[in-house]
Amino acid sequence: MREDYGYWQRIPTRWSDNDVYGHVNNVVHYAFMDTLINTWLIESGLDIHHGSAIGLCVESHCNYRSSLSFPDAMDAGLRIGHLGRSSVRYEVGFLAADGTVIAEGHFVHVFVDRTTRKPVEVPTGLRGAMAGLLVA
Structure with a gap:
């Protein structure tokens, strides 16, 4: 399963997650997916504070x-299952330290103009990064 995802992040659990x-x-798994995706987006160049385009779930x-x-941690893998003009489907896999699959999920973002909330194209630089995680 690890080879099916191009980006990995370790996510610790908290006492309050139990x-x-x-x-x-x-x-909590939904919050973990959101954290994984937004960490990757920020690392890939999305300006979440001032950029003109934002992704809405x-x-x-x-x-x-x-x-x-708790106190186990899990590894969260990310890939792109579909990349459209203004939307993207992120696919996430969660693994325990021993490789056991904990959960699998997806998140769909539509990119919109920050002010008007009208759909816009996925930003060019971000589209290139997404293409690198796109599965065939």
Whole structure:
């Protein structure tokens, strides 16, 4: 599975991520996906504070395969499943330290003008970075 994703980040869990059942609550995985994607976007040149284009999440999904508990960390892999004119589908895989698949999900961003919120093309430099993570 590691070879299926072009970008990896280690994500530690926090005490507050555990729920009453003793495992990381399902909603936390969405925050982890958002953190992974936005870290990559910033590293790839997106100006989240002043850029004219921003990405808005219009769809997200997660399939849970196994559980994780604090203080475990997980490795989060990122790839691009689809790159459109103004939208992108990020695909994420979460792995435990031993390689067990914890979850797989996706996030769809539509890039819009920061002020008008009208769709715009994925910024050129960012499009190039995304192409590097695009799966066939």
